Amino acid sequence: MALIQKKKGNFLEDFRVGHVFRHKVGKTVTEGLLNAFTEFDMTTNPLSKNRRYAQRYGFKDMTLPPGLVMNIVFSQTVEDISENARANLEYINMRFGAPVYVGDTIEVSSTVLGVKPSSRDKDRGVAHVQTTGRNQEDQVVLTYERKVQVWKQNLEAEVKDASIEPPVVEAVPWLPRYEQSAAYGELAHLASPDTYFEDFAVGDTIEHSRGRTVTTEHIALTAMLDNTSQVHCNQHLIDQNPAKYLGGQLVVYGGIPFNLCLGLSCPDVSDNALADLVYTSGRHTGPLFAGDTVFASTEIREKRDYPGRPDSGVLATTLRGHKYKRGEAGEFERVEIFYLEREIIVKRRSHYL
Numbered sequence: 001m002a003l004i005q006k007k008k009g010n011f012l013e014d015f016r017v018g019h020v021f022r023h024k025v026g027k028t029v030t031e032g033l034l035n036a037f038t039e040f041d042m043t044t045n046p047l048s049k050n051r052r053y054a055q056r057y058g059f060k061d062m063t064l065p066p067g068l069v070m071n072i073v074f075s076q077t078v079e080d081i082s083e084n085a086r087a088n089l090e091y092i093n094m095r096f097g098a099p100v101y102v103g104d105t106i107e108v109s110s111t112v113l114g115v116k117p118s119s120r121d122k123d124r125g126v127a128h129v130q131t132t133g134r135n136q137e138d139q140v141v142l143t144y145e146r147k148v149q150v151w152k153q154n155l156e157a158e159v160k161d162a163s164i165e166p167p168v169v170e171a172v173p174w175l176p177r178y179e180q181s182a183a184y185g186e187l188a189h190l191a192s193p194d195t196y197f198e199d200f201a202v203g204d205t206i207e208h209s210r211g212r213t214v215t216t217e218h219i220a221l222t223a224m225l226d227n228t229s230q231v232h233c234n235q236h237l238i239d240q241n242p243a244k245y246l247g248g249q250l251v252v253y254g255g256i257p258f259n260l261c262l263g264l265s266c267p268d269v270s271d272n273a274l275a276d277l278v279y280t281s282g283r284h285t286g287p288l289f290a291g292d293t294v295f296a297s298t299e300i301r302e303k304r305d306y307p308g309r310p311d312s313g314v315l316a317t318t319l320r321g322h323k324y325k326r327g328e329a330g331e332f333e334r335v336e337i338f339y340l341e342r343e344i345i346v347k348r349r350s351h352y353l
Contacts, residue, residue, distance in 0.1 A: 008228070009083025012117065012125045012150045013157035017164055019112045021080045021129075025226065026107040027072050029064065033224060034102055037068045040221065041263025042210060045271050046190045053187050057274070058176025064100040065266075066276040067259030072100075073133035073142045074255055075225035076108040081129055083229050086149045087246070088254050089126065091282035091340075094144035095171040096275060098135060105136045113145065114163030123152050125159055130166045143169040144279070173275035173345060178311040184352045192271040196349035197303070197313040205299045208264045213293040214252055222253045229253065252288040257338050261321035264296040272347045274312060282340040292323045294337070301341075311351035315344045 038048050046053040048065045055061070064072075082088065100106065114128035127150050132143040145166060152159070222232045230237050231245060232253045242248030262270075270276075288294065302316035321338030 009079055010081070010150075011084050011153035012115065012127065013152055013154060013159050015112050015115045015127045015150070017112050017115055017162045021077070021110045021112075023076045023080055023108045023110065025076065026105055027076060027226065028105045029072070029100060029102050031102045034062065034064060034068065036221070036224060037071070037259060038065060038263070040212075040217075041065075041067060041260045042212065042266070043067075043263040044192070044267045045273060046187075047274075050190060053190055056182060056184065056187055058179065058182075059099060059101075061101045064102075065259075065262065066096060067255075067262040069096070069100050069133075069142050070094065070144075071225050071255040071259055072106050073108050073131060075222075075227035076106070076133070077110050077129070077131050078227050078229050081110060081127065081131075082148045082150070084151050084153070085229065085231075086124060086151055088284060089147040089149055091279060092145040092147070094142065094279035094282070096142055096173050096277065097171040098137075098139040098141050098174050099275070100135065100141050104141075106133045106141060108133045111167060113166055115159060116161050116163075117152075117159040122155050124149055125152065126150070128163065130169070132169050140169060140171045143171045173277055175274050175309065175312075175345065178309070178351065188353055192267050195267070195269060195271040195273075195346070196352070197315065197346045198349050200300050200303060200315055200346075202300050202303055205297055206265075206268050208268055208296045208298070210264050210267075211293045211295045212260055212264065214256065214260075214288060214290060216290045218252045218256055218290060219250070221256060225255070227253055227255070246287045247289055249289060252290065252292075254284045254288075257284070257288050257294055257321050258282070258340070260294050261296040261319055261338050261340070264294065264321075265298050265319055269298050269315070269317065270344055270346070272352070273344045274347060275345045277314060277343040277345050280341045280343070282338075284337065285339050286323075286335050286337040288323065288337055294321055294323060296321050296338075306345055309345075311348055312345050313348060315346050317342050317344065
């Protein structure tokens with residue numbers, strides 16, 4: 001008889017530059033998963049809520065909102081990449097491809113692009129990976145890079161600083177063809193009337209009016225995605241060494257504020273978006289805990305044509321998430337928790353009304 005102590009996840013010394021992880025399990029998208037996340041994050045784009053609307057626009061069915069696509073792909077990587085992480089540091093060049101529908105199955109792989117031990121803290125370092133999710137037809141639905149701070153298991157293990165260039169992965173959003181005869185205007189009342197390309201002005205910042213308080217339900221939402229990172233669900237682990245973990249308590253999985261900020265901004269920015277194009281850079285700038293309330297704002301940085309599609313334009317934005325913390329004098333201080341450089345493909349009123 002043997003007592004076998006299992007270990008899940010990799011530590012910094014386990015990563016090898018150039019190694020390709022083919023992540024376990026995969027995820028078939030259910031209508032329950034779509035409903036749970038669009039309702040929690042307050043997504044309002046009818047493409048993700050209304051089958052008749054989505055099909056009028058030429059999609060096969062309701063499409064998953066971009067934040068949920070990101071969460072499904074990201075969560076499949078956790079056991080191999082970040083189960084033993086301290087913090088997710090940065091998202092880089094997150095590009096969207098084929099739309100995702102209920103019933104699609106997403107499988108994911110990651111290539112290790114770099115490993116860098118900390119020059120200051122002997123117990124940690126940074127792993128840099130490129131992750132790609134594909135559907136059952138081998139179409140890319142999402143590809144991105146991320147940098148994650150990972151603990152070492154053996155403080156004496158030698159970890160060499162090394163890196164490679166990312167492999168080329170093609171990813172361009174699939175858009176249905178514009179049909180002048182489709183009578184899109186008949187369903188225009190289902191989306192916010194002031195979120196067409198013509199409605200935005202470069203330099204404006206939109207303060208989104210809604211907020212959402214995150215409760216301990218974040219544990220269940222994280223589990224729905226098959227995200228196994230223990231810092232989001234295992235309080236006993238944290239209690240063994242509270243000083244090692246942010247706030248000495250369960251930290252909300254970063255994909256939840258990521259998804260929530262996108263949803264809170266939706267009725268003001270992306271209700272008339274056909275797809276998200278790219279997130280050039282994103283990061284979590286502060287932790288989120290149960291009991292915190294998330295708010296968001298969007299800065300309009302640039303407007304430009306979308307090549308080959310006179311019916312649409314590209315909106316380049318900066319999406320910021322924040323919460324409020326009460327100061328010593330009782331006043332509320334705004335604390336940024338999330339930052340994302342986002343480009344969206346938005347319909348033109350001139351073609352769709």
